[in-house]
Amino acid sequence: MAGRRAAEASASGPARRKVPPEQRQFNLILALMATEQGLTKHDILSTVSGYAERFDDASDRANLERQFERDKEDVRELGVPLETVDQLGAEGDTRLQRYRIPKSLYRLPDDIEFSAEEVALLSLAAQVWREGSLTEQSRRALTKLKSFGHAVEQSVIGFAPSIRTREAAHDPLAGAIDRRRQVTFPYLKAGQPEPERRRVSPLALVNHEGRWHLHAHDEVADAPRTFLLSRIVGGVRVEEDAARAPRPDEAARAQRELKELFERTTATVIARPGSEADVVLRNRAGTVIEGETLIVRTTDLAVLADELAAFGADVRVEGPESVREAVLTRWRQVVESHG
Amino acid sequence: MAERRPPITSSDKLALLLGLVPYLIDEVRVSVTEAAAQFEVSPEQMRSLVGYLTGTGEPGPDGLYLPQGLFDIDWDDFEQRDVIRFRQAPLDEKPRLSSREASALLAGLQALSALPGFSERADLERLTEKLARGASGEVAPMAVQFRTADALRETVAAAVAGNERLRLDYVTTRGDRAEREVDPIRLESVDDVWYLRGWCLSRDAERTFRLDRMASAVAIGPAETHEPSTADAGELFRSDSDDLLVTVELPAASLPLIADYLGPEDALEYRADRAIARIPLAHLGLVGRLATRLAGVGAITEPPDARAAAAQWARDALAAADGQNPGER
Numbered sequence: 001m002a003g004r005r006a007a008e009a010s011a012s013g014p015a016r017r018k019v020p021p022e023q024r025q026f027n028l029i030l031a032l033m034a035t036e037q038g039l040t041k042h043d044i045l046s047t048v049s050g051y052a053e054r055f056d057d058a059s060d061r062a063n064l065e066r067q068f069e070r071d072k073e074d075v076r077e078l079g080v081p082l083e084t085v086d087q088l089g090a091e092g093d094t095r096l097q098r099y100r101i102p103k104s105l106y107r108l109p110d111d112i113e114f115s116a117e118e119v120a121l122l123s124l125a126a127q128v129w130r131e132g133s134l135t136e137q138s139r140r141a142l143t144k145l146k147s148f149g150h151a152v153e154q155s156v157i158g159f160a161p162s163i164r165t166r167e168a169a170h171d172p173l174a175g176a177i178d179r180r181r182q183v184t185f186p187y188l189k190a191g192q193p194e195p196e197r198r199r200v201s202p203l204a205l206v207n208h209e210g211r212w213h214l215h216a217h218d219e220v221a222d223a224p225r226t227f228l229l230s231r232i233v234g235g236v237r238v239e240e241d242a243a244r245a246p247r248p249d250e251a252a253r254a255q256r257e258l259k260e261l262f263e264r265t266t267a268t269v270i271a272r273p274g275s276e277a278d279v280v281l282r283n284r285a286g287t288v289i290e291g292e293t294l295i296v297r298t299t300d301l302a303v304l305a306d307e308l309a310a311f312g313a314d315v316r317v318e319g320p321e322s323v324r325e326a327v328l329t330r331w332r333q334v335v336e337s338h339g
Numbered sequence: 340m341a342e343r344r345p346p347i348t349s350s351d352k353l354a355l356l357l358g359l360v361p362y363l364i365d366e367v368r369v370s371v372t373e374a375a376a377q378f379e380v381s382p383e384q385m386r387s388l389v390g391y392l393t394g395t396g397e398p399g400p401d402g403l404y405l406p407q408g409l410f411d412i413d414w415d416d417f418e419q420r421d422v423i424r425f426r427q428a429p430l431d432e433k434p435r436l437s438s439r440e441a442s443a444l445l446a447g448l449q450a451l452s453a454l455p456g457f458s459e460r461a462d463l464e465r466l467t468e469k470l471a472r473g474a475s476g477e478v479a480p481m482a483v484q485f486r487t488a489d490a491l492r493e494t495v496a497a498a499v500a501g502n503e504r505l506r507l508d509y510v511t512t513r514g515d516r517a518e519r520e521v522d523p524i525r526l527e528s529v530d531d532v533w534y535l536r537g538w539c540l541s542r543d544a545e546r547t548f549r550l551d552r553m554a555s556a557v558a559i560g561p562a563e564t565h566e567p568s569t570a571d572a573g574e575l576f577r578s579d580s581d582d583l584l585v586t587v588e589l590p591a592a593s594l595p596l597i598a599d600y601l602g603p604e605d606a607l608e609y610r611a612d613r614a615i616a617r618i619p620l621a622h623l624g625l626v627g628r629l630a631t632r633l634a635g636v637g638a639i640t641e642p643p644d645a646r647a648a649a650a651q652w653a654r655d656a657l658a659a660a661d662g663q664n665p666g667e668r
């Protein structure tokens with residue numbers, strides 16, 4: 001019975017109907033995994049279900065080819081190792097290039113198994129993300145891990161850490177790091193009136209003390225730089241130019257640098273005893289209490305000045321002078337713009 | 340968290356197919372309802388996914404889809420008993436994670452490892468190593484550094500775990516300082532700011548307390564158990580109807596500066612390259628704080644008493660700095 005049905009399906013090729021994108025892409029994956037030496041674009045468009053139905057319509061060919069280009073991107077985005085192999089002696093000729101997906105690179109190594117407990121822990125890890133691309137990425141990862149047959153649940157436990165990724169820059173930067181491309185963006189340095197366009201090789205995204213930072217190599221200054229994502233005040237443009245490769249321990253290294261910077265960058269303040277400022281600054285991570293004097297830490301004095309200025313008359317900055325002046329400037333600006 | 344389901348994209352549907360196929364083959368024989376529950380789709384959707392699979396497979400050497408290259412199921416099981424059993428499958432491998440997928444889970448694990456009871460777990464390290472090896476490429480560099488637990492958070496976490504009532508010395512943004520007795524529900528964090536959600540005995544209502552506004556916290560005995568009203572930490576920040584609405588204007592490019600003031604439902608409009616936003620504030624005492632955030636780029640424009648309050652707040656701050664620093668001009 002089954003054989004009969006299968007034969008029916010193949011007699012006319014898979015049914016001639018509008019194929020949803022994920023089915024067309026899945027058909028593509030199956031076809032490219034079945035081939036050793038690879039298929040050319042012509043092979044794929046003329047035979048793989050989802051393309052083949054439209055292949056005879058010459059007026060549609062350019063659309064079909066663009067469709068194929070987008071599908072390749074989407075499939076790779078999901079971690080499927082879709083390879084392009086140049087024809088010897090015809091490097092770069094897209095008509096002769098062959099595409100394939102090596103099974104050994106596609107499948108999870110045999111010795112990797114995830115237990116029910118591990119999948120539960122990973123579901124909790126996925127719940128850390130509040131929105132945006134990290135939620136999407138972890139949701140897809142969990143969907144793949146469902147193949148192990150363990151329940152993936154939204155669990156409620158007594159502790160629930162969450163991290164937001166509200167900055168629009170997060171997604172394009174993560175994509176550019178993954179695809180190893182340079183980016184440009186307008187960056188508003190604290191205390192400056194106008195943003196400045198920066199061009200960098202993005203290397204790692206680090207969340208430190210609740211703030212997202214981009215660790216990068218500034219291609220104009222030719223030096224490493226760290227940027228606050230909240231100060232990227234416009235679209236991130238992903239450029240064609242290849243970026244420097246991140247070192248294997250790039251994120252850990254950037255994290256360590258931020259931590260060291262945090263340890264050695266301090267300001268001295270006095271808060272009105274018993275005020276909200278007093279309680280909050282004493283509880284602030286890394287604060288050293290010396291009687292009524294508080295030594296507070298930061299990775300960025302301009303950011304700290306913003307934080308301190310928000311307490312108004314309840315804080316007095318003793319030093320350094322740059323922070324004291326920055327706080328006074330903010331208050332003067334408020335008087336000017338609201339007087 | 341469970342309440343907000345983001346839209347399902349075609350990439351999600353492809354990931355589902357990649358995960359579903361090896362699952363169905365590993366299970367050998369599985370009911371449609373069970374498979375549907377595992378992948379969070381309806382039984383009808385599961386049946387149609389299986390239907391699609393039986394019509395696809397790998398093309399043969401001459402580019403034709405031949406029966407031996409197609410997925411094939413036991414049709415009697417499927418049609419009469421609503422059970423899925425594959426007889427033939429051109430693909431049965433579990434897919435790797437993409438570098439970004441692995442990276443998102445790894446960074447999530449890092450955040451978890453800052454939690455009480457998690458940091459000592461040896462399986463975290465093993466899991467980290469497994470994720471890295473299970474990714475299709477080098478894992479995209481991303482890291483999360485949560486502040487290490489201090490004595491206050493340890494106390495609150497222990498009270499949550501042991502269901503103990505806490506006595507807090509708590510200061511609000513209004514500057515009120517009072518003792519509160521709280522039965523803990525959950526310890527939550529948003530971007531490294533920690534909150535205790537609990538039942539406040541003096542208000543007889545669920546309330547959220549920022550840990551950094553607690554001058555002290557002491558466990559004082561067993562607590563009564565209260566269920567959280569919502570699992571969604573985002574709910575903590577919903578504005579009240581009696582909030583003060585202030586209008587601010589700033590260059591559109593500078594909007595990220597006030598991102599944490601802007602809720603998804605807050606009115607936001609654009610005039611040329613300027614943005615005008617209406618922001619709810621819990622009380623007039625907070626206008627100075629908002630105005631400082633806008634310093635140098637924008638200002639509060641409405642209502643007039645909010646403008647006046649912001650200006651006065653800043654004058655008071657300057658006067659205090661002046662009074663205590665005779666050297667200041």
